[in-house]
Amino acid sequence: MAVLDDLSGFEFEDVMEDVFRNLGYENVRQADRTADEGRDVIMEEVVDGTRRAIIVECKHTGTVGRPVVQKLHSAIATFDFDGPKRGMVVTTGRFTNPAQEYANRLQQNDDPHPIELLDGEDLREIADEIGLDLYNGRIEILCDETLRPYDPAADVDAPVTEAFRDIENIEAADLPDPHSSVTFRPVVAVTADTNAVFETSVGVIHRINDRTRFVAHAERGQPQVVDEDVGTLVTENLHATVDLDAEQFGEVFDDVEERRFGQTQTEYKEWAVERLQQHHTTTVTYTGDNNVTYNKTCEPNRSDISVQSIEPVYLPEVRHTTDVQEYTYPYEYYAAGPSRVTAEDGIHQCVHCDTSGVTEMYTYCPNCGAIACSSHTKTERLEGEPVCTGCAVTERFALKTKYFYDEENLEAFREEYAAMPIHEKVMENKLLTAGGGVITAVLLLLGILALGGVI
Numbered sequence: 321m322a323v324l325d326d327l328s329g330f331e332f333e334d335v336m337e338d339v340f341r342n343l344g345y346e347n348v349r350q351a352d353r354t355a356d357e358g359r360d361v362i363m364e365e366v367v368d369g370t371r372r373a374i375i376v377e378c379k380h381t382g383t384v385g386r387p388v389v390q391k392l393h394s395a396i397a398t399f400d401f402d403g404p405k406r407g408m409v410v411t412t413g414r415f416t417n418p419a420q421e422y423a424n425r426l427q428q429n430d431d432p433h434p435i436e437l438l439d440g441e442d443l444r445e446i447a448d449e450i451g452l453d454l455y456n457g458r459i460e461i462l463c464d465e466t467l468r469p470y471d472p473a474a475d476v477d478a479p480v481t482e483a484f485r486d487i488e489n490i491e492a493a494d495l496p497d498p499h500s501s502v503t504f505r506p507v508v509a510v511t512a513d514t515n516a517v518f519e520t521s522v523g524v525i526h527r528i529n530d531r532t533r534f535v536a537h538a539e540r541g542q543p544q545v546v547d548e549d550v551g552t553l554v555t556e557n558l559h560a561t562v563d564l565d566a567e568q569f570g571e572v573f574d575d576v577e578e579r580r581f582g583q584t585q586t587e588y589k590e591w592a593v594e595r596l597q598q599h600h601t602t603t604v605t606y607t608g609d610n611n612v613t614y615n616k617t618c619e620p621n622r623s624d625i626s627v628q629s630i631e632p633v634y635l636p637e638v639r640h641t642t643d644v645q646e647y648t649y650p651y652e653y654y655a656a657g658p659s660r661v662t663a664e665d666g667i668h669q670c671v672h673c674d675t676s677g678v679t680e681m682y683t684y685c686p687n688c689g690a691i692a693c694s695s696h697t698k699t700e701r702l703e704g705e706p707v708c709t710g711c712a713v714t715e716r717f718a719l720k721t722k723y724f725y726d727e728e729n730l731e732a733f734r735e736e737y738a739a740m741p742i743h744e745k746v747m748e749n750k751l752l753t754a755g756g757g758v759i760t761a762v763l764l765l766l767g768i769l770a771l772g773g774v775i
Contacts, residue, residue, distance in 0.1 A: 332380035333360050336410055342450040345374065362399075373401040379411040386418040389435055393426070396433040407435040414439050461506070461538070461581035461588075461632045465561040467554065468657035469502045469569060469636035476500055476572050479660060480640045480651050483667045487691055489706050490684035498640040498651075501575035504564060506538040506582075507546065509555055509631040510592045514600055516624040518616070525606045526618045532596060538632065540582035543591050549661050550654050554635060557656035564634055578634070585630055593625045637663065645689025647671060672696040672710050687711050687725045698723040702733050718748040 333350055340363050341348045348363040361376035377392045389409055396407045409415075409423075415437050423435045438446075470476045477500055481492045511533045518526040535551040536543040546554070570576045583591075601619040608614055638660075639652040652664040669676040670693035683697040684690075688711035700707040701722040712723040713730050717737055724730040737745065 329378070329380045332412070333378045336376065336378050337361055339446060339450065340376070343446070370404065372404045372406060373399065374406055374408055375399055376408045376410060379409065379413075381411060382413040383416060384409060384411045384413065384419055385416045386422050389415075389419050389422050389437070392435060393431075393433055396435075405433055407433060408438065409435060410438045410443070412440050412443065461508070461583070461585055463506065463581065463632040463634060464564050466504055466564040466634035467557050467636055467655065468560065468562055469504075469638055469655050470572065471658040473658070476638075477640055479638075479653065480642060480667075483651055483665065484642075486668065486678065486682070488681065488683040489686065495642060495644065498642040499575075500573045500638065500640050501577070502569060502573045502655075503577045503579065503637045503639075504634040505579050505637050507535050507554060507633060507635045508538045508543070508581075508588050509533065509535050509558060509629075509633065510588070511628045511631075512592055512596055513626045513628060514596055514620055514624055515626075516600070516618075516620040518604070518618040520606065520608070520614075520616065522606060522608060525616065526602070526604045528600050528618075528620060528624070530600070532599075536588070536592075538581050538583070538588065539579050543583070543588060545595075547661075550635075553654055553656050553659055553661050554633065557659065558631060558633060560657065561633055573638075581632060585632075588630050589627045592627055592630070593622050596620070596625050597622065639664075642667075647689045647691070649691070667691065670696055672708065683708075685711065700725055700729070702729045702736075718745050720749040722748075 337348055337350055340361065345363040345365055348361065350361055360378040363374050363376065365372055365374060375392065375396050377388060377395075379388060392407045392409060396405050399405060409419075415423075420437065423437050426434045471478065475481075477498050480498050481495070484490060484492045484495055511531070514528050514530045514532065516528040517524055533555060535546045535554045537546060545551075564578065566576050566578060597620055601617065603615055603617050605613060605615050636655045637652065638655045639650065642649045642651070648666075650664055650666040651662075653660040653662045665676070665678070668678045668680065668682060669691070670680075670682065671690045672692055673696060675693040675695070681694055682691050683694070683706045685692060685697070685706060685708035687700075687707050690708040690710055692708040692710070696709045697706050698709060698712060699705070700712070701724060703725065707723050707725055709723070712725070713727055714721050714723055715730055715734075716722070717733075722733065724733065737748070740748075
């Protein structure tokens with residue numbers, strides 16, 4: 321099991337000290353490392369009003385045998401504490417059967433110094449409970465607040481219904497219910513002050529007096545500053561958060577996923593300082609006492625940057641997918657109640673070309689379910705309804721291409737066209753009869769007659 325593999329034994333003790341503190345134990349501290357007498361971490365708990373000492377042996381190893389448990393039992397007996405005492409052995413690996421049997425026997429015999437065993441599997445459960453990063457041994461940020469993933473005054477799929485209202489030839493009420501999922505993504509809102517003065521022999525050449533607020537994605541890996549509109553969404557709604565109740569949101573969304581914060585608050589602070597150092601570094605041109613022009617790079621020191629707050633919160637990323645005949649239309653956005661920032665809009669996008677955006681006009685094709693731009697939308701000759709160029713069956717009549725839903729409609733029009741008087745056939749291409757096209761129309765008529773009245 322790859323758990324805390326890169327840590328030394330002492331580093332593992334440091335980690336477990338933080339773990340126990342986060343679990344709510346009191347007076348957590350480490351014993352003297354040079355002569356711990358089998359006691360790595362010492363802490364206390366209060367059970368039914370009685371304070372009890374807990375002596376912890378930390379073993380960063382693959383297998384722990386019975387001798388370790390026996391040694392700890394002796395160390396507990398000699399530990400100076402005015403009250404009940406118990407022990408705990410924690411390992412990233414596993415316990416041998418004799419070790420488990422020894423600890424179980426102490427429990428069954430009501431020994432005054434029982435010992436609890438925590439192995440690697442137990443550490444996994446603890447990790448989920450307190451946010452322990454099993455790969456670097458640090459305690460991640462824990463947060464149980466989120467921006468609202470939907471507007472409580474409307475249906476969860478209301479944004480999809482609203483988006484489809486812009487599409488011609490379809491009623492939102494006729495759409496199937498979309499599949500709705502939400503991913504709660506961890507972010508941190510950072511507020512920091514930068515105050516720095518840069519001087520030379522000629523005096524102050526540059527000054528920074530700035531308060532900066534930005535929002536960063538805070539999952540595993542290097543933090544990334546969010547887009548400006550997403551950052552505004554977060555900062556303007558930090559006052560209106562709700563509890564992240566996955567069970568409750570599971571009754572509203574088809575799928576719910578919660579991501580974990582990837583780093584500690586200290587690490588985010590260090591990253592923010594480094595980022596602001598880079599952001600505020602600039603090259604200044606000034607003239608010296610000798611009238612010579614100089615360039616100086618002004619980079620603030622870390623001590624010039626003061627992080628005022630790091631506010632963790634979950635940012636809901638909502639994704640709806642609507643299946644309409646042959647096509648699936650995704651619609652994804654970051655949500656904060658009724659406010660949202662669109663991340664992907666697959667509704668306002670032609671399925672046949674790169675045309676996209678809410679400023680374009682799109683039409684729904686009832687024949688195949690496509691949403692197409694004006695360049696890829698035609699009128700079905702027999703039904704008089706829209707049809708997209710992707711699914712339409714075509715044929716030329718009177719020098720003009722006609723569009724049909726299917727071969728059946730095409731065949732029906734062929735029969736209709738064959739029975740048309742000549743002047744009606746000419747009217748199938750209105751450009752020939754408009755304005756100065758009369759001569760062309762006459763020539764077309766002559767051509768029709770020459771071919772026996774059929775084109």
